[in-house]
Amino acid sequence: MSDYPASIDIMEEGPREGFQIEPGPIPTADKIALIDALSATGVQRIQVASFVNPKLVPGWADAEAVVAGFTPRAGVTYGALWFNPRGLERTLAFKDRLSVTGSITVSASEAFSKQNLNRDRLAQLDAMRSHVTEHLARGVAVNRVSVQASFGCNFSGTVTTEQTVAAVADAMALADETGCAITRISIADSMGWANPAQVERVVGAVRSRWPEPAITLHLHDTRGLGIACALAGLRMGVRNFDAAVGGLGGCPFAKHPGAPGNIATEELVFLCEEMGIATGIDLEALLEASALAERIVGHRLPSAMLRGGGLAAHRVKAA
Helix, strand or coil: CCCCCCECEEEECHHHHHHHHCCCCCCHHHHHHHHHHHHCCCCCEEEEEEECCCCCCHHHCCHHHHHHHCCCCCCCEEEEEECCHHHHHHHHCCCCCCCCCEEEEEECCHHHHHHHHCCCHHHHHHHHHHHHHHHHHCCCCEEEEEEECCCEECCCEECCHHHHHHHHHHHHHHHHHHCCCCCEEEEECCCCCCCHHHHHHHHHHHHHHCCCCEEEEECECCCCCHHHHHHHHHHCCCCEEEEEHHHCCCCCCCCCCCCCCECEHHHHHHHHHHCCCECCCCHHHHHHHHHHHHHHHCCCCCCHHHHHCCCHHHHHHHC
C-alpha cells in the first residue's frame, strides 16, 4: 500500500551544503547569484550559509557577506546552519533576513558522532542540553530533531532501525526535559547507505512511535539510490525533503571525495511532477539554476536531469 502526498515541500540546501565541500574558494558574488536564481524558481525554503568556524569550513568564511548580499523574495524562507553559541550569535545578527529556529542533533552511529562532532553519544547529548538552553535563553525556539547516519556508517558499518529509533528517543527525551515542542524529525542518510526498503522500515518505525511530528528525509546519492529512496519516502507519505540543486554537496567528514552529494533538487521535482505530486517549482528555471551552479563550481555536477533536461519541449513537439 502507498500513501503518496498531494504535494511536497523541499528545503534547498545547495548553496549552504554545496559550497562548503568545494576544494577551491567560491566568490561571494557567485554564491549570491545562485541564491537569487533559486529564489526565482518557486523553491520556498533555501539554506543560504553556514555560520561555522572558517578554519574548519573555509568555504563559509564569507557567510556574513553572502547573507547580507542576496535579494530576499516574497514567499521564500531563508535559513542558515550553526553549531555553537558563536554561530548562533552570528546568525541572529541577520534575524531580519533569516528564519532562526534551533535543532537537537544526534547520530544513530556513535562512530560518526565522534568523527563528525568529536563527541560520543553522552557527550553529544550534554552538548545539546547546553545548546538548547542557550537557544531558549535567546528566545529561539527549538522545534526540530535531526538524526545523522540514520541508515549506515562508513566508520562502524550497518546502522539498524533500532539504533535510529533509539537516537530519536534520546533527542525527544531531551526535548521533553527542556520543554521543547518538536514539530519535525529529520532522518539523514549522511553517507549514502540507505536503500528503499530500509527507508520504509525506518520511516514506519519512527512514525509509529512519534506520529505527530512531520518527517523530513535528507538523502545522499552516494551510491545512486537517492531518488529510489525518495520514492520510498513518498510511498510512505513523507512530504518534506532536503535536496541540493545539481546534486551539490555531501558530508565533508564522510570520506567520500568525488562522490555525489545530496539528491538533486531537479530530479526530485521531476519525479514528483511526473507522478502528479505538486512541488510549486518551475523545473525549467531550476535547471537553469543547476547549470549556473555547475558553471560556478567549474566541474561536472552529478545531476542526470542537468544532462537530459525535462520533457516539456518534447511533449510540445509530439503534440
